[in-house]
Amino acid sequence: MKKIFFYTLLLLIGVSCKEENLKVSKITGEQIAIDTSLTSNESLDEFIAPFAENIEKEMNSVLAYAAYDLDKTDGKFNTAIGNMEADAVKEMLNPILLKRINDTLDAVLLNYGGIRSTIAKGKITTKTAYDIMPFENEAVVVQLNANTIRALFNYLAENKVAHPIAGMQLILKENGEIEKALVQNKPLDSTKNYLIATNNYLQQGGDNMDFFSKADTIYEMDYKLRNLFIDYFKKHDTIAPKRDERFIKLN
Structure with a gap:
């Protein structure tokens, strides 16, 4: 599969180098099964090898160390890996936001389903x-007003899923009703607008987070979450997040 990727990359590079006034007159295609009957092109393999080696080296470069296994199934309402992701977003975006609008985040909300793998104890790499x-x-x-933040809290309370959050605390009663909902350790202020970090998928209504569509203002950060996590790992020698009291249900 790596060879196919590089062949495709080379083809795209070649096409991009041709004259811009060329036009496609016909497109045809056929399905080619990938099996042992396909033989590699030795000259292309030799050409691609240095690029493949550099990519492999980059992907395996060590960024930090995980003190223990991190798995999103380790908690019902908040998880160590989810807390790490939300905290990382808050930490890495605040300096950017401060320079751009002279303000900082109030909170972060990501989605549980966006955590696609565990982090095993040991070396954390680019991969x-x-x-x-x-x-x-x-x-x-x-930027959300207080009423929209209430809708956000109601969403979390109703879904009862460990969506990663930071800068907020939500405590549910035993029957599932909201006991306490705080932003920056304070009750919601009806006169205040809040700056909430999320991802573009959720901001566009993903996972039924429709409250994000009511944003008064949207700031595009031009920062992929993956790159943000890479920068966060580079910044910290050891990654050792904990489950805490940011989202819990009373017994």
Whole structure:
């Protein structure tokens, strides 16, 4: 599969180098089964080999160390890996936002389904970041009023899923009703607008998070979450997040 990827890449590069006034007159296609009957092209293999080696080296470069296994199934309402992701977004976006609009985030909300892999104890590599975030999702910041934040909390309370959050605390009663809902350790202020970081998939209504469509303002951060996590791992020698009290249900 790696060879097919590089052949395709080379083909695209070749096409891009041709004159812009050329037009496609006909497109045909056929299905070619990938099996042992296909033989490699030795000259192309030799040409591609250095590029493949560089990519492999980059993917296996060590960024940090995980103190223990991190799995999104380790908690009902919040997980260590989810907390790490939300905290990473908050930490890495705040300096950018401060420079851009002279303000910082109030909270972060990501989606549980966006965590696509575990992080095994030991070396964290570039490949680790691609494993946990294989999508091209980008970070965005939205401005929401207090009523919309209440809708956000109601969504979390009703779904009872460990969506990664930071800067917020949601405590549910035993019957599932909201006992406490705080942003930056304070009750919601009806006169305040809140800056919430999320990803572009959720901002566009993914996972039925329709409240994001009510954003007064949207800031495109031009920062892929995968790259954000890579930068976060580079910044910290050891990754050791914990489950905490940010989203819990009372017994």
